[in-house]
Every structure is written in C-alpha cells, then in structure tokens.
Amino acid sequence: MAEMLKIDNIHKTFHPGTINEKHALNGVCLSLDEGDFVTVIGGNGAGKSTTLNAVAGLWPIDSGKIFIGGDDVTRLSEHKRARYLGRVFQDPMTGTATTMSIEENMAIAARRGESRGLSWGITKKERGEYRRMLATLDLGLEDRLASKVGLLSGGQRQAITLLMAAIKKPRLLLLDEHTAALDPKTAAKVLEISDRIIAENHLTAMMVTHNMKDAIAHGNRLIMMHEGKVILDIRGEEKKKLTVEDLLHQFEKVSGEEFANDKALLS
Amino acid sequence: MAILMSLDPMALLRSMPGAFAQGLVWGLMALGVYITFRLLDFADLTVDGSLATGGAVAVMLIRGGMNPWSALIFAFIAGMAAGFVTGMLHTALGIPGILAGILTQISLYSVNLNIMGRSNQAVSVDKYPLVISLRYISDSTGTRIQVFTTSILFCVVTVAILYWYFGTEQGHAIRATGCNQQMARAQGISTNFHTVLALMLSNGLVGLSGGLYAQFQGAADVNMGRGAIVIGLAAVIIGEVVFGKLCAGKHFAFAYTLLSVIAGAIIYYIVMNIVLWLKLPSDDLKLFSAIIVAVFLAIPYLKTRYKGKERAHG
Numbered sequence: 001m002a003e004m005l006k007i008d009n010i011h012k013t014f015h016p017g018t019i020n021e022k023h024a025l026n027g028v029c030l031s032l033d034e035g036d037f038v039t040v041i042g043g044n045g046a047g048k049s050t051t052l053n054a055v056a057g058l059w060p061i062d063s064g065k066i067f068i069g070g071d072d073v074t075r076l077s078e079h080k081r082a083r084y085l086g087r088v089f090q091d092p093m094t095g096t097a098t099t100m101s102i103e104e105n106m107a108i109a110a111r112r113g114e115s116r117g118l119s120w121g122i123t124k125k126e127r128g129e130y131r132r133m134l135a136t137l138d139l140g141l142e143d144r145l146a147s148k149v150g151l152l153s154g155g156q157r158q159a160i161t162l163l164m165a166a167i168k169k170p171r172l173l174l175l176d177e178h179t180a181a182l183d184p185k186t187a188a189k190v191l192e193i194s195d196r197i198i199a200e201n202h203l204t205a206m207m208v209t210h211n212m213k214d215a216i217a218h219g220n221r222l223i224m225m226h227e228g229k230v231i232l233d234i235r236g237e238e239k240k241k242l243t244v245e246d247l248l249h250q251f252e253k254v255s256g257e258e259f260a261n262d263k264a265l266l267s
Numbered sequence: 268m269a270i271l272m273s274l275d276p277m278a279l280l281r282s283m284p285g286a287f288a289q290g291l292v293w294g295l296m297a298l299g300v301y302i303t304f305r306l307l308d309f310a311d312l313t314v315d316g317s318l319a320t321g322g323a324v325a326v327m328l329i330r331g332g333m334n335p336w337s338a339l340i341f342a343f344i345a346g347m348a349a350g351f352v353t354g355m356l357h358t359a360l361g362i363p364g365i366l367a368g369i370l371t372q373i374s375l376y377s378v379n380l381n382i383m384g385r386s387n388q389a390v391s392v393d394k395y396p397l398v399i400s401l402r403y404i405s406d407s408t409g410t411r412i413q414v415f416t417t418s419i420l421f422c423v424v425t426v427a428i429l430y431w432y433f434g435t436e437q438g439h440a441i442r443a444t445g446c447n448q449q450m451a452r453a454q455g456i457s458t459n460f461h462t463v464l465a466l467m468l469s470n471g472l473v474g475l476s477g478g479l480y481a482q483f484q485g486a487a488d489v490n491m492g493r494g495a496i497v498i499g500l501a502a503v504i505i506g507e508v509v510f511g512k513l514c515a516g517k518h519f520a521f522a523y524t525l526l527s528v529i530a531g532a533i534i535y536y537i538v539m540n541i542v543l544w545l546k547l548p549s550d551d552l553k554l555f556s557a558i559i560v561a562v563f564l565a566i567p568y569l570k571t572r573y574k575g576k577e578r579a580h581g
C-alpha cells in the first residue's frame with residue numbers, strides 16, 4: 001500500500017528567544033498509508049492542532065520534512081498545499097465564507113488547486129451536482145443552494161465544510177476537533193457524515209478529538225500525543241479491543257503523568 | 268425669515284443637474300470604494316491620492332494631444348498602479364492596511380505634483396473635445412443630455428462589468444478573501460494575490476473617476492481627492508441604508524447593490540447642494556460628511572449592541 005502522509009521528525013518553536021517561547025512540536029514522526037483513518041488524542045497543548053497546521057502549511061516548520069502522496073510539501077505555502085488537502089476546523093465559522101451562498105462556497109472548493117480565471121465561478125451543471133451532494137446530508141440544504149452560509153447553524157456549516165473538503169477527493173483529510181463546538185446530537189450526526197464521506201471516497205484522514213470513545217470507535221488507527229511527540233500508535237486488531245481505561249493507563253505509563261483532562265474523563 | 272426670503276428656489280433647481288452629474292462621476296469612485304470596503308473588507312485610504320492621480324494623468328495627456336477618451340484608459344491604469352503599490356506594501360511587506368493606504372496616498376501627493384509640474388492644470392473645453400464638462404450642462408439642453416447619457420453610460424457599463432467579474436472564478440476568490448482568509452487559503456486561494464488584485468481594480472475605478480471628474484470641472488488639482496474616501500463611504504452607506512432592503516434576496520441582487528452605491532453618491536451630492544443653497548457655511552461641508560458617515564457606520568453596531576443587551580436582560 002502506498003504511503004500517503006509522511007511526517008519526518010518535525011520541530012516547531014513558537015516565539016523563539018522570548019519569554020513566550022514554546023516548543024510545540026518536538027520531533028513528530030508519523031506515516032499514514034493510503035486509506036488510513038487515524039484518530040488523534042492527547043491533553044491540552046499536546047501539539048495535535050500544531051501538527052495538523054504544520055501539515056497544512058500555516059507557517060514554516062523549523063526542521064524535518066513533510067511528504068503528501070510522495071510529494072515533498074515542506075516548503076509549499078498554505079494555499080499551494082491546499083490542492084492535496086481537505087480541512088475542517090473546530091470553529092464552524094472558519095470553514096466557510098459566510099457572506100457567500102452555499103453553492104458559491106462549494107464552487108470555490110471544487111476549484112481547489114486550479115487556477116482561477118475569468119470563466120463563470122459556478123456553472124449550471126455544477127448546481128445539479130451540488131444539490132445531489134447536499135441531499136445526501138439529509139439536512140434539507142438541497143433546496144437552499146442560494147442561501148448565504150451565514151444564515152446556517154454550526155452543524156449545517158460543518159456538514160457543508162465536510163462536503164467541500166471532500167469535493168476534490170483530497171489525498172489527506174484533516175479534521176481538527178470538528179465536532180467539539182456542536183451540541184451532542186449534532187456532533188454525532190456530523191461524525192456520522194464524516195465517517196460516510198471518508199468511506200465513500202476512500203480518503204486518508206486524521207481526526208483530532210477530545211472524546212476517547214469517539215477516538216476508539218472511529219478509524220483504523222489511533223495515536224496519542226504528548227509534549228509535541230507521538231507517544232502511542234495503535235492499529236488494527238489491537239485498536240478494536242481498546243477501552244478508555246486502557247488508554248488512560250497507557251497514557252500514565254508512557255508519559256509518567258496522570259491524564260489531567262476532565263473533558264476526556266467525563267466523556 | 269430674511270435668510271429664507273433670500274433663498275432662490277430657481278437657483279437650487281438650476282444647480283441640480285450639475286449635482287446629479289457630479290454624483291454619477293463620483294459614483295464610479297464609490298464603486299471602487301465598495302470593492303475594497305465591502306467586498307475585500309479593507310479600509311483603503313489610497314483613494315484620496317489615486318483620484319487626483321487619475322485626474323492629473325488624464326489632464327496632462329489631453330494637454331499633450333491625446334484623445335480625452337484614451338486619456339481615461341491611462342487614468343484607469345494609473346489608478347491600478349497606485350492600488351498595486353498599496354497592495355504590495357500590505358501583502359509583501361506586512362504593513363497594516365490602513366497605514367499602507369496612507370503611505371501610498373501621501374507619496375501620491377508628490378507624484379501628482381510631478382505629473383502636473385505644479386499644483387493644478389486646466390483643460391479648457393474650448394480647446395479640447397472633452398468627454399464631459401460642466402459647461403455642457405449650462406450650455407443647452409442638447410449638450411446637457413449628452414453629459415448625462417455619457418456619465419450614465421459609464422456607470423451602467425461599469426456595473427455590468429463588475430457584476431460579471433464578481434461572478435467569475437477570480438471574483439469569487441476575491442470575495443472569499445474578503446470574507447474569510449482562512450477559508451480562502453484552505454481552498455487554495457492566494458489571499459495576497461487577490462488582495463492586490465482587488466486593490467488594483469478598485470483604484471483603477473477611482474483613477475477613472477478622477478480622469479472624468481477633471482474633465483468635468485475643466486482642471487486637475489493636487490487636492491481634488493482630499494476627503495474622497497469619506498464621500499465614497501458616504502455613497503456606499505447611503506446606498507445601503509436607502510436601498511438595502513430593496514436589493515436583498517432579488518435576482519441580480521448584486522447589480523442592484525452596485526447601482527445603489529451610485530444612487531448613494533447622487534443623493535450625497537444633492538444633499539450637499541441643498542446644504543450649500545441654504546447658505547450653510549461651506550467650510551463645514553467636510554465636517555457634515557464625516558458626521559453623516561460616522562452616524563451611519565455606527566447604526567448597525569449600536570443596533571446589535573442594543574439587541575444583545577435586551578437579550579441579556581430579558
């Protein structure tokens with residue numbers, strides 16, 4: 001199976017040389033095969049978001065290399081890297097342009113990685129396609145193609161952002177706590193949609209979550225991060241048998257600390 | 268009472284066509300302001316300079332023998348160059364948007380003086396076949412209609428082009444950049460490139476408007492753009508307040524919105540003309556404009572704050 005993502009010993013320090021200096025990534029290594037769906041857990045500030053942001057290219061990393069589908073993307077700027085990626089963020093406001101309509105947002109996503117010229121930003125043929133895609137969400141959005149995204153709820157926006165992320169069949173889908181801002185029922189629905197989209201499109205995906213049960217129930221791999229490193233990598237049969245207690249125990253063993261995260265314990 | 272008696276209604280009536288035409292010409296500039304202020308979400312202060320640049324370029328080229336229509340093309344290009352500089356200051360050098368605009372605006376003052384060789388230059392309508400002129404308005408009904416048709420033509424064609432452009436892939440990319448940079452970049456849009464592009468387009472329109480206005484008044488002046496940004500904002504805001512509800516949700520809503528910006532500029536000049544006619548001190552005009560803009564910019568904010576409080580109490 002082909003390697004889809006390779007993170008090779010990356011380091012990142014924010015605000016170096018100041019009192020705010022923060023060594024956020026401390027030699028992260030990770031390799032994902034095509035079709036892998038890995039869930040990412042870890043305490044607050046463990047470096048989960050920073051790892052995803054490094055892959056997405058928000059800022060240059062200090063050292064190490066990142067390959068997506070064999071291409072070295074380490075030096076590519078964020079918008080150039082976007083062609084390889086689909087991204088959904090924690091804040092439902094982040095993933096869409098609120099002053100634009102649903103169909104315009106989708107049309108923008110459908111042109112990810114292509115040059116944007118003077119042809120129509122959206123064609124009639126696309127509209128039919130988007131209507132069909134929105135219908136699969138079962139949120140009644142297929143009749144609201146021309147509505148501004150700003151009028152929609154957080155759950156509806158996340159669902160649309162998921163469609164947009166998958167629309168170009170990215171090599172890698174990055175989900176950073178994309179259900180954390182939603183109420184439990186909506187979160188479950190968006191998670192279900194995520195599962196379906198990943199399966200239908202055979203996507204390789206990374207999903208950060210604070211919910212250990214979700215982390216166990218979804219995907220075929222699970223990694224745990226701590227202090228800017230991957231400290232646990234569980235896959236296959238071993239992952240299927242995991243329990244929350246196992247994870248907490250493993251965490252204490254590897255890190256030598258208690259898992260100080262109320263949110264994770266409660267959920 | 269004596270003051271009221273001294274007001275001549277006919278004088279007001281006579282001044283209206285001029286105000287109307289002026290509103291149309293400045294409406295083009297207001298469209299430029301709309302692009303940056305509303306679509307790109309960038310308060311661009313370049314316009315005070317680029318308006319005069321457009322005027323200076325057009326006037327000097329006409330004096331040098333160029334056809335007044337062609338001169339407008341160069342006024343547009345000169346405006347685009349100004350927008351490019353502001354864009355690069357902001358995106359390539361990381362200077363905050365407002366400051367980038369101010370820096371360009373200030374430097375354009377010198378540039379404009381250099382273009383004209385002094386602080387103002389005239390183009391007489393007697394010597395050159397100007398596209399529009401204030402003189403045509405008072406001359407005869409025929410020439411007056413010519414001024415209106417020409418300036419309305421400019422506005423309508425510009426609105427049509429902008430309507431088309433912001434429906435293209437590139438136009439969508441600019442709108443996404445203005446709305447949500449994170450989303451834009453995640454979708455592969457270079458926010459820097461599209462910011463520069465929008466600033467160029469906007470200031471191109473401002474330059475064009477300056478070129479037309481210089482012909483209209485028969486001269487370019489290094490100070491002709493002073494306060495232009497406030498007039499542009501006033502036009503945008505008046506358009507939104509007066510016509511906003513009418514435009515929303517319609518087919519071609521965006522075209523109506525653009526037209527309402529021009530209508531806003533016309534209303535602005537009619538109101539200003541009435542203020543002048545009332546013999547209110549013209550020194551205070553800029554103060555009035557600024558107050559109007561400040562009030563209308565504050566209304567949406569105060570509304571949401573008031574609503575928020577209501578909810579908190581209820």
Ligand SMILES: Nc1ncnc2c1ncn2[C@@H]1O[C@H](COP(=O)(O)OP(=O)(O)OP(=O)(O)O)[C@@H](O)[C@H]1O
Pocket residue numbers: 014015022023024042043044045046047048049050051
């Ligand atoms: N852009 C940034 N500038 C400065 N510091 C940052 C930046 N991004 C992250 N950090 C810091 O890096 C560390 C790792 O943060 P990160 O967001 O990756 O944690 P996380 O694992 O996603 O945690 P959480 O579960 O709270 O989201 C934190 O100490 C954070 O404050």
Ligand SMILES: [Mg+2]
Pocket residue numbers: 048049050177
């Ligand atoms: Mg995070």
